[in-house]
Amino acid sequence: MRQTTRRDFLKCSAAVGVGLASGPLWAASNEAAEKPGSNMALGLVTYLWGRDWDLPTLVANCQKAGVLGVELRTEHAHKVEPNLTASEREAVKKRFADSPVTLVGLGTNEAYHYADPAALKRAIERTKEFIKLGHDVGCSGVKVKPNDLPKGVPQEKTIEQIGKSLNAVAAFGADYGQQIRLEVHGGCSPLPIIKQIMDVADHPNVGVCWNSNGADLGGEGLEHNFNLVKGRFGATAHVRELDLNDYPYQQLIGLFVKMDYAGWILLECRTDPPDRAQALVQQREVWQAMLAKAQAAA
Numbered sequence: 001m002r003q004t005t006r007r008d009f010l011k012c013s014a015a016v017g018v019g020l021a022s023g024p025l026w027a028a029s030n031e032a033a034e035k036p037g038s039n040m041a042l043g044l045v046t047y048l049w050g051r052d053w054d055l056p057t058l059v060a061n062c063q064k065a066g067v068l069g070v071e072l073r074t075e076h077a078h079k080v081e082p083n084l085t086a087s088e089r090e091a092v093k094k095r096f097a098d099s100p101v102t103l104v105g106l107g108t109n110e111a112y113h114y115a116d117p118a119a120l121k122r123a124i125e126r127t128k129e130f131i132k133l134g135h136d137v138g139c140s141g142v143k144v145k146p147n148d149l150p151k152g153v154p155q156e157k158t159i160e161q162i163g164k165s166l167n168a169v170a171a172f173g174a175d176y177g178q179q180i181r182l183e184v185h186g187g188c189s190p191l192p193i194i195k196q197i198m199d200v201a202d203h204p205n206v207g208v209c210w211n212s213n214g215a216d217l218g219g220e221g222l223e224h225n226f227n228l229v230k231g232r233f234g235a236t237a238h239v240r241e242l243d244l245n246d247y248p249y250q251q252l253i254g255l256f257v258k259m260d261y262a263g264w265i266l267l268e269c270r271t272d273p274p275d276r277a278q279a280l281v282q283q284r285e286v287w288q289a290m291l292a293k294a295q296a297a298a
Contacts, residue, residue, distance in 0.1 A: 037257035043069025111147035141179035163200025207234020
């Protein structure tokens with residue numbers, strides 16, 4: 001599957017099947033651009049570290065830290081939600097356009113595993129509202145979840161339901177230039193399950209959002225599980241603090257470099273440092289060192 005640059009993505013944003021690995025232009029020179037992984041960049045998911053930053057503070061902190069991409073979680077202090085008026089949406093779009101920080105996407109809690117048909121319908125309709133919002137505020141995609149395998153329901157039935165639901169929202173999203181990014185999350189976290197879902201969700205506008213879960217290391221190990229879904233990666237991947245020792249992040253970054261991934265590696269940090277803005281600077285420095293090491297080994 002061909003990877004595209006963010007510029008290509010923006011040019012083709014209204015087309016069905018936008019490039020699943022569209023990402024930022026991040027090469028400082030022709031020499032750097034020749035290195036695998038040169039079109040990857042580090043960004044932030046506003047899970048905990050950005051949860052109570054209003055939009056001006058969030059943009060300013062990311063700009064100062066040199067972490068120049070953001071996925072906005074729903075129900076956080078930045079308040080980028082479907083209830084925004086047209087003028088409020090335009091203001092959000094302008095704030096990012098006037099800064100070096102890219103609004104990468106919207107992080108929703110919508111999921112498609114529900115055994116109750118009414119709950120499933122609500123989730124799909126709510127996803128469509130976020131898709132419209134994403135289009136209006138100028139981002140390129142919406143993150144969703146699988147999310148579980150309900151007891152008493154055959155696993156294959158839930159997997160098929162999730163996959164078909166993803167196809168429906170992906171087709172809708174393609175008309176708005178919004179990629180649907182399936183976060184590897186919840187009871188569906190094992191990568192063989194995600195692969196089964198993606199085998200059903202064959203619309204080209206659905207991409208996998210790697211989520212750096214402990215389950216990634218199960219079975220035949222990280223590289224095997226990575227390879228199960230790497231052909232369907234979307235424009236975003238989630239990591240935790242890169243200097244924690246509970247996950248093989250150097251190996252993971254090496255795998256992304258090896259495939260010449262061209263998307264956003266987004267920090268979904270879980271600790272509570274006293275100065276989160278400064279901690280973001282430190283994570284960017286760790287990222288740069290890891291990326292350089294992975295490129296040198298490629």
